[in-house]
Amino acid sequence: MGGVGKTTMVKHVAKRVEEEKLFNKVAMAVVSQEPNLKQVQIGIAEMLGLKLDMENKIVRSIRLHERLLQNDKKILVILDDIWEEFDLEDWGFPLEGGNNKSCKILFTS
Ligand SMILES: Nc1ncnc2c1ncn2[C@@H]1O[C@H](COP(=O)(O)OP(=O)(O)OP(=O)(O)O)[C@@H](O)[C@H]1O
Ligand SMILES: [Mg+2]
Structure with a gap:
């Protein structure tokens, strides 16, 4: 429900x-x-020290995916206020955690 305290x-x-x-x-x-999923990608990347301003969505998604699965770092990605289904992998958010399960995604809807 709206306003219950998810954020x-x-x-x-x-x-x-x-x-x-x-x-x-x-x-x-x-x-x-x-949603502006390009801005979501750019924002998440920036918080991880990665500049992701290129126009090409595929390049952005691959770079983000690589960053999120860097083996030496465990990363928590929080996606708040999702209303509609979107393809996480397609936008660079890994569904598999990588070799050592280095990335987790938490979302609210
Ligand atoms: N545990 C709590 N106790 C008291 N007040 C709270 C608590 N959690 C959230 N609030 C207050 O309730 C209001 C709504 O909270 P919040 O924005 O986190 O809800 P939300 O579920 O994210 O809403 P939305 O669905 O609109 O995104 C805010 O003013 C917040 O400060
Ligand atoms: Mg909210």
């Missing part, structure tokens, strides 16, 4: 995860009812 809760999760060092990095983006 507040994931912000607390992000804070705890950082305090307790459960992941090396946390990156969060708001998807919203009218």
Whole structure:
């Protein structure tokens, strides 16, 4: 339901995860009812220190995917406020965690 506290809760999760060092990095983006998935990609990448401003979606998605599966870092990606289904892999968000399960995705809807 709207307004039950999803966004507040994931912000607390992000804070705890950082305090307790459960992941090396946390990156969060708001998807919203009218999503701009290019901006979501750019925002997540920027929080991980990766500049992702190229126009080509396939290149952006591959770069993001590579970054999220870098083996030495455990990354938590938080996607808040999803309304409609979209293809995570297609947008560079790995569904498989990689060799050592280095990336997890948490979303609210
Ligand atoms: N545990 C809580 N106790 C008291 N107030 C809360 C709690 N969690 C959230 N709130 C308050 O409730 C309001 C809505 O919270 P929030 O924006 O997190 O909800 P949401 O589920 O993300 O809403 P939406 O569906 O619109 O995205 C905010 O003003 C927030 O401060
Ligand atoms: Mg919200």
